[in-house]
Amino acid sequence: MPDNDLLKTKLYDIHLSNNAVMVPFAGYNMPLHYDLGILKEHLHTRSKAGLFDVSHMGQCFLYSDDLSFLSVAKALEALIPAEISNLEPGKQKYSQLLNSDGGIIDDLMIGRLGFEGQEHKLYLVVNAGKKLEDFEYIKKNLPEGVNIDIADDSLSLISLQGPEASEILTGLNSSIADLLFMSSVDVPLTPNIWGHVSRSGYTGEDGFEISVKNSDVRSLVNILLQNEDVEMIGLGARDSLRLEAGLCLYGQDIDENISPIEAGLIWSIQKSRRLPNMQYKGVKRIIADIQNVNSKRLVGIRPEGKVPARAGTEIQDAEGNQIGLVTSGGYSPTLGCPIAMGYVNGKFKKVGTPINLVIRNKSMPASVVKVPFVSTKYYRG
Amino acid sequence: MSVYYTKDHEWIRVSQNIGVVGISSHAATQLGDVVYVELPELGKKLIKGEELAVVESVKAASEVYSPVAGEVLSVNETLEDQPQTVNESPDDGGWFVKISISDMNDLESLMSQDEYSAYCIGS
Numbered sequence: 001m002p003d004n005d006l007l008k009t010k011l012y013d014i015h016l017s018n019n020a021v022m023v024p025f026a027g028y029n030m031p032l033h034y035d036l037g038i039l040k041e042h043l044h045t046r047s048k049a050g051l052f053d054v055s056h057m058g059q060c061f062l063y064s065d066d067l068s069f070l071s072v073a074k075a076l077e078a079l080i081p082a083e084i085s086n087l088e089p090g091k092q093k094y095s096q097l098l099n100s101d102g103g104i105i106d107d108l109m110i111g112r113l114g115f116e117g118q119e120h121k122l123y124l125v126v127n128a129g130k131k132l133e134d135f136e137y138i139k140k141n142l143p144e145g146v147n148i149d150i151a152d153d154s155l156s157l158i159s160l161q162g163p164e165a166s167e168i169l170t171g172l173n174s175s176i177a178d179l180l181f182m183s184s185v186d187v188p189l190t191p192n193i194w195g196h197v198s199r200s201g202y203t204g205e206d207g208f209e210i211s212v213k214n215s216d217v218r219s220l221v222n223i224l225l226q227n228e229d230v231e232m233i234g235l236g237a238r239d240s241l242r243l244e245a246g247l248c249l250y251g252q253d254i255d256e257n258i259s260p261i262e263a264g265l266i267w268s269i270q271k272s273r274r275l276p277n278m279q280y281k282g283v284k285r286i287i288a289d290i291q292n293v294n295s296k297r298l299v300g301i302r303p304e305g306k307v308p309a310r311a312g313t314e315i316q317d318a319e320g321n322q323i324g325l326v327t328s329g330g331y332s333p334t335l336g337c338p339i340a341m342g343y344v345n346g347k348f349k350k351v352g353t354p355i356n357l358v359i360r361n362k363s364m365p366a367s368v369v370k371v372p373f374v375s376t377k378y379y380r381g
Numbered sequence: 382m383s384v385y386y387t388k389d390h391e392w393i394r395v396s397q398n399i400g401v402v403g404i405s406s407h408a409a410t411q412l413g414d415v416v417y418v419e420l421p422e423l424g425k426k427l428i429k430g431e432e433l434a435v436v437e438s439v440k441a442a443s444e445v446y447s448p449v450a451g452e453v454l455s456v457n458e459t460l461e462d463q464p465q466t467v468n469e470s471p472d473d474g475g476w477f478v479k480i481s482i483s484d485m486n487d488l489e490s491l492m493s494q495d496e497y498s499a500y501c502i503g504s
Contacts, residue, residue: 038439039414236413236440306417308437331416331439338417360419360435 058131090114102285161207204245246371
């Protein structure tokens with residue numbers, strides 16, 4: 001796609017004025033990194049606070065004509081494995097949009113609004129590369145009387161991540177301090193700018209995702225950048241941060257052929273939703289994959305040497321038989337060594353299992369390790 | 382002593398029939414933070430344009446090609462523990478290998494420093 005066909009977020013000019021190296025990503029012209037470079041941006045996010053433009057992601061609301069939360073929750077529960085009807089106002093969950101075969105169409109954040117008069121609504125954030133397809137799929141599958149309101153043309157999304165994020169944002173509104181991980185509030189951040197602030201992110205750090213009106217996002221970003229602990233962070237470091245946190249990247253670690261069970265996302269499926277009487281899309285596959293211990297599983301991998309194993313690297317057992325492939329791999333700036341994730345036959349998923357990685361025709365020793373590679377810092381009170 | 386450049390952004394500094402090979406500061410900047418360099422074995426015979434080394438940055442692996450045909454005389458062992466030297470000193474301390482050049486005519490197709498600077502601006 002020629003660059004001039006690429007979409008731009010409302011922060012495009014700010015990226016350019018911060019010397020971003022721009023790359024095409026999911027149809028958008030997005031910052032890969034800024035002057036600091038990927039390594040330093042990564043470490044800055046782990047030690048201070050990193051500001052990410054994630055406005056390319058899809059935002060939408062679901063609501064019911066009868067203003068009933070339960071109607072909306074039930075409608076979405078037909079498409080995802082997570083339980084939503086028990087979600088309290090101002091709380092959110094991570095889940096996956098499934099096809100009829102239990103493959104992952106996309107992974108997404110689902111929040112119930114906590115704002116008075118809006119508590120019947122669900123707020124969804126989906127991946128940029130899949131948003132049009134997601135919106136179409138949801139729309140097609142919603143029952144009569146439940147609606148989708150796509151907010152892509154009106155809302156931007158930024159993310160502030162890292163140990164300093166809480167103090168910085170609390171400076172704009174003190175009520176944010178007590179917000180717990182996977183909770184949200186709708187609050188003024190300046191006398192004129194209201195934000196939907198959720199304590200979440202995709203770096204493993206304590207942090208926030210802030211949805212604001214398109215017309216407010218530049219002002220808000222400029223206010224945040226006045227703080228000397230805040231640096232703009234590009235997609236390069238976003239990828240290495242999420243890998244250290246053991247989080248899946250859609251299109252790389254998960255796709256339409258992979259079930260949430262294979263991807264190690266069983267933690268996001270409540271026990272009540274693993275029962276055979278459940279009736280959501282792909283539930284048969286979910287239950288079958290839980291029972292089949294030999295179905296493939298996404299595992300953390302630690303190569304023994306210094307050579308990074310990139311996506312596509314063949315994984316072998318000790319006898320040289322292929323047992324899987326690396327789906328995400330690179331260098332961990334925090335640990336100073338290579339790390340990877342990949343799928344192996346279920347027999348090899350146990351932490352400590354020795355495996356080999358075939359890198360440039362050489363067999364390199366590695367082992368299965370637990371994820372996250374770097375412990376997460378989510379704020380749970 | 383003269384320095385020549387390739388279109389793939391390697392440089393070779395030549396003294397008699399010995400060449401020292403590295404990557405340009407332009408290439409090092411493009412790659413970003415180098416975290417691992419895979420170097421060839423001593424004595425390896427290289428064809429011009431053959432893969433000489435692999436540079437792994439945070440984001441990707443990139444090949445480095447031999448500007449000339451020859452044999453590997455020595456490799457920069459500093460890069461084993463301090464791969465970031467490629468970023469810090471691409472033209473000097475971040476060299477990759479020393480080669481005995483088997484055919485000096487190979488140098489004729491390479492660019493001078495001035496030609497290479499113009500090439501980088503044009504590309």
